[in-house]
Amino acid sequence: MKTILHPTDFSPASRPAFKKAIALAKKDRATLALLHVMAPMIPAGNLYVSPRTYDEWAAAATESAKNTMDRLLKQARAAGVKAKSIVLVGAPADVIVRTARTGRADLVVMGTHGRSGLSRFLLGSVASRVIATAPCPVLTVRGK
Secondary structure, rough: OOOOEEEEOOOOHHHHHHHHHHHHHHOOOOEEEEEEEOOOOOOOOOOOHHHHHHHHHHHHHHHHHHHHHHEEEEEEOOOOOOOEEEEHHHHHHHHHHHHHHHOOOOEEEEEOOOHHHHHHHHHHHHHHHHHOOOOOEEEEEEEE
């Protein structure tokens, strides 16, 4: 195994998957690609947002995501893993699958919130969509 992709939404549910991805990358001496997908920013309701304000909000959100990714990157490297980080914008499942394909990932290790029933129906499951369409095996790790 050469490349492990770990998509993260920074939620507590993603922490166990991050730890598992580090352990697998360390064991196989694989590169760990950390991925955060930001949903496009859409103002709520009829709220008008000037292009300048929108750009400022988007820049602030991107900066925050990159700072969090830098912390995760440091943790992975401190564990002795070769790692890189990627921050992209789009529909999470689609971007994860595309990144796995273009990055030639051998494995995707991602967390799952473990939703079921109505909440899963209403919110959907990024993990389910990734499992169904990924070009490589997907290991899901249930959040605590």
